[in-house]
Each structure stands twice: as structure tokens, then as C-alpha cells.
Amino acid sequence: MSINDFMTMRHELILAALVLLVLIIDMNLKKSQKQLIIPISLSLFFIHTVVGFLPAQTGVLFGGMYHTDALTLLMKNILNVGVFIVLLQSTTWLKHSDNGDKISEFYILLWSTLIGMNFMISSGDFLMLYLGLELATIPMAALAAYTHHQTRSAEAGIKLILSSALSSGILLFGLSMIYGTTGSIYFDTIGAVYSNAPLQVLAFIFFFTGMAFKISLVPFHLWTADVYEGSPVNVTSYFSVISKGASVFILIMVMYTVFHSIAYLWKDIAYLIAVMTMTIGNLFALRQKNMKRFLAFSSIAQAGFILLGIMGGNKIGMTATIYFVLVYIFSNLGAFGVVSAISAKTGKESMDDYDGLYSTNPMLTLLMMLSVFSLAGIPPLAGFFGKFFLFTSAASGGYYWLVFIAVLNATISLYYYLLVVKAMFINKNETPIAFFKSDNLTRAGLLICTLGIFILGFWSQIYEFINSVSFAIVN
Amino acid sequence: MTGTIPLQSFLVISTLMFFIGIYGFLTRKNLITMLMSIELILNSVNINFVAFNKYLYPQNLQGHFFTLIIIAIAAAEAAVAIAIIINIYRNFRSIDVDNVDELKF
Numbered sequence: 001m002s003i004n005d006f007m008t009m010r011h012e013l014i015l016a017a018l019v020l021l022v023l024i025i026d027m028n029l030k031k032s033q034k035q036l037i038i039p040i041s042l043s044l045f046f047i048h049t050v051v052g053f054l055p056a057q058t059g060v061l062f063g064g065m066y067h068t069d070a071l072t073l074l075m076k077n078i079l080n081v082g083v084f085i086v087l088l089q090s091t092t093w094l095k096h097s098d099n100g101d102k103i104s105e106f107y108i109l110l111w112s113t114l115i116g117m118n119f120m121i122s123s124g125d126f127l128m129l130y131l132g133l134e135l136a137t138i139p140m141a142a143l144a145a146y147t148h149h150q151t152r153s154a155e156a157g158i159k160l161i162l163s164s165a166l167s168s169g170i171l172l173f174g175l176s177m178i179y180g181t182t183g184s185i186y187f188d189t190i191g192a193v194y195s196n197a198p199l200q201v202l203a204f205i206f207f208f209t210g211m212a213f214k215i216s217l218v219p220f221h222l223w224t225a226d227v228y229e230g231s232p233v234n235v236t237s238y239f240s241v242i243s244k245g246a247s248v249f250i251l252i253m254v255m256y257t258v259f260h261s262i263a264y265l266w267k268d269i270a271y272l273i274a275v276m277t278m279t280i281g282n283l284f285a286l287r288q289k290n291m292k293r294f295l296a297f298s299s300i301a302q303a304g305f306i307l308l309g310i311m312g313g314n315k316i317g318m319t320a321t322i323y324f325v326l327v328y329i330f331s332n333l334g335a336f337g338v339v340s341a342i343s344a345k346t347g348k349e350s351m352d353d354y355d356g357l358y359s360t361n362p363m364l365t366l367l368m369m370l371s372v373f374s375l376a377g378i379p380p381l382a383g384f385f386g387k388f389f390l391f392t393s394a395a396s397g398g399y400y401w402l403v404f405i406a407v408l409n410a411t412i413s414l415y416y417y418l419l420v421v422k423a424m425f426i427n428k429n430e431t432p433i434a435f436f437k438s439d440n441l442t443r444a445g446l447l448i449c450t451l452g453i454f455i456l457g458f459w460s461q462i463y464e465f466i467n468s469v470s471f472a473i474v475n
Numbered sequence: 476m477t478g479t480i481p482l483q484s485f486l487v488i489s490t491l492m493f494f495i496g497i498y499g500f501l502t503r504k505n506l507i508t509m510l511m512s513i514e515l516i517l518n519s520v521n522i523n524f525v526a527f528n529k530y531l532y533p534q535n536l537q538g539h540f541f542t543l544i545i546i547a548i549a550a551a552e553a554a555v556a557i558a559i560i561i562n563i564y565r566n567f568r569s570i571d572v573d574n575v576d577e578l579k580f
Contacts, residue, residue, distance in 0.1 A: 127541055134548045138555050145559050151566040155575050157559040162509055165552050166500055169516035172545065173493055176523035183532045185541065226578040 088445030156230025171210025177203035228296035237336035277304030312393030330452030334371030356429035
């Protein structure tokens, strides 16, 4: 293995170097200078994001355990952009005096999870997949418990680590059965010999259960709302977009390459789970009053829509799924950006507090409206095209009834998204949230989201590029 | 040596351990005990991997490697979980799940 081979895993290596660099810089700063970490980390990560887009070499490392190609590079770049927006949005909150001496921890933990996700996306066997999954999960629990003097944050952390440990235990039991029946842990070898033998079907169900926990599909969603509500807002936005997006990416790749021979079977399972996830996520979102909890249930419902793309099983399906995740990153981060800007300035997170927001903070209100409209799928915003392609792929797979149910659910979701808009524009409030100015970094984060929401839907080159690198179920 | 105990015995033990772990996780109220239940689950997976490797595919060592990595990761997971449990104790003065109930719908 030469130095040139190492450049294949450039994304992960640069991130690991950044983690160490921030750690070393933090050790050399005095307590009063700790805030310097924020601009340093932001610029370092910006360089990493830009470097990620440079042409990279592709190939296979570690005897097939690790591989990169145009598709995995695209997925990593999508995640990088999302993480950069999250970092921009989190600056105001990080500057609070409570976080004084642990600013660097936020960046280190967050980037560690991102390394895990990158390894997970690039994995060529189940060992690397499991390693990446755990590297993406364990620091995440520490992030959820970041504000350790708050009882809610600690509770969110313990709920996240226990439920994710249980889910990876279940996933591993499935993997052990896969190993027992096929004698290999490599995706290619397993995919070639996998059949519908009872033990292998059982193994698949265990595996799918473990992954469904991570994407928070119903009935494995119960941890989601609590963890989202208890964690700091910016950590919540990271959970709901980046971590969910990475899990969706790896799930679709494994389903299409490893379990392609039992596709007829997992499509039935996914059908049921998609219907349950969309319906239950929507019905629970209707009655939420806390904005974080509300967005948590809306993100559960969105995960149900994503399953439609996975079920398509063809090239359009994979393209639609990746495209939807990209659009979802911008729309959801727009909504979370507003919630976090308001939460960092005033500490208010309830939907009732948003009453009459338009009279005091019109720009934030407009952005919030755009984001929720994009999440609901109203044309001409990007969210509409995302949902449209998902429905197209499911329809091309012949699932007309599922598309019908999904359209009904999209209508229900419009109702509760409009509740937020109604609160901000129509509801009267004696004491609305006072006018405040966000700092430039937060504004930049919100601006990127707005541009994404507007441009992505019309910039067809993006869709075509995703289409050119994605693949259908191998037969 | 491998001829004396059939593979099925290992699988029965590991499956029992797995479901005892699930049962313990769902019924126990103490956070540390829940963590122990997860260890039971992970160790049942370890038994599975080693037994399959030894009996069915003795020519390569993938199962053994997997087991070693699961052990290492389980330790990391327990470390973070116990750190959070200590934090829970400081905040709630209890590590009983019935008392850790601030977040509800």
C-alpha cells in the first residue's frame, strides 16, 4: 500500500486530521480565547468541503473492505455541505457562556460522527459498515448530552445510546446469521449467493430492524421525538438531516447490492412500514406544540416518503432518494435554522411563542414559511420536485395504491405545516418575540438554505448528475 | 476437539442469551442493568460468530476478527453510556428509568 492509495480515502483522512488539529489548538488556547475555536473550525471545515468537490481518485482498499466511486463521493459531498450549514447555524448558540470551555468538543464529536458516516457509506463489507455505524452513533450520544447541566439533555443522551445500542445488537445478530449461512462478510460475495432460505430471510429482517431504528421508521421511532426534544437545537438538526441522510444512503446501497435476490420480499416489508411511518408520523405531528418535537415527527413522516424511492428498485428510485435527501437537507435545515436562531436569542421553542412573529421578524418568518412549504412539497420549491420524483419511482415500480396513500399523507402534512405559518402570520399575540438581529454567520447559513430551496428544483443538471452515478437493483 | 460438542448447542445458547438480553432490556428499570442486558446481546453475537467460524469456515478468520471488534466497540459504548448515566445521577439523583421521565409526549 503506497501513499497514493491513502489518497483514495481523502475525505476521512482530512476529517481525522481536522479533529486532531482542533484538539491541539484547543489545548494551546487560554480560557479567555476559547471562542477563537469557532472561526478556526468553520474555516477548516469550509476548506474540507471545497476540497471534497475536487476530482478524487476512486478505488478499493483493504482487500475490498473500503471502496470509493463517483456515487459515494457524491454522498459524502452532500453530507459535507449539510454539516457546513449546521456549523454555520450553531455559532450563536456556541458563543453562550454555558458552552465556554467545551466549544472544541462540539466540533470534535460532530466531525467524529461524520468520519463514521463516511466510512459507513464507503464500506464494502459488513465489518466496515458496523464500525462506521458505531463511530457515527457513540459520539452522537455524547453530543445529545452536550449541555450536561440540563436534565433534558442528559435524558436525551441516555435514551439515544441505549436504544441505538439495542438496535445495533439486533443488527449484529442478523449479521452473524448472514455470516453463518454465507461464510463471508463481503457485500459482493454475499450478494451473489443470498437466497430466500428461511434463516437468511430472518437475518435480513434483523438487519433491517437495526437500520430502521437509525432512520426512525415506525414502529422503531419511539426514541426519536424524545431525543430530538432533549438535545440542543443544533444537535437536533444534525440528527434529523445528516445522520438520517447517511443511514438512508447506506440502506439503499445495501438493499440494492446485497439483498437484491430477495427484493420481492423486502419490498413487501417496506410497503407496510412506509404506510405506517407516513401515517403515524403525520398523525403525531398534528398535536405537537414544541417546535423540535414537531419537526421530529415531520422528519419521521419524511422518512416514510423516502422508503417509496427505495422500493422503486430501479435507477429512478435511487436517483429520487438521493435527490430527495439533498433537498430535504436544505429544507429541514432552513426550518431548524430559524428555530435555532430564535432559541439561541430568546430560549423559546414552543409553537405558541411564534404567534405574531411576522410583525417583528419578517425575514425569519418568510424563510420559515419557505422551508415548511418545501417540506410539504408545494411547487415551485425544491421539495415538490423531490416528492414528485419519489412518487414517480414508486409508480414505475407499480405501487399505485402506495402512491395514493402517500399523496393523502402529503395533504395531511400540509395541514400541520400550515399551522406554523398560521401561527406566525395570523395569530395575534400581545408579546411577540422581540426583533433581533442575527449575526452574519447565521445569516449565511440561512441564505444557503434559501438558495438551495429555490435553485435545486430547477437546476436539472444536479438531478441528471445524480442519475448518471446511481444504479438499479443488480440482477 | 470440535467433534465433541455440536454446533447446534452453541446456537441454542447464543439465541437464549440474545432473547434474555432483549427481555432484560425491556423489563429492567435500572439503567446499569439495561446496559448489562445489551452486553448479553452483544456477547450472544460473539458466540455466534466464533462458533460459525470454528465449525463451518475454519479456513479463514473473518468471524474471529468481527468478534474482536465487537468486544472493543462494546467497551467504548459502555464507557460513553456510563458517563451519561453518572450525569443522569447528578441531575436526577436516581438511575431508575421511572424517574428519568422529563420528556414525554
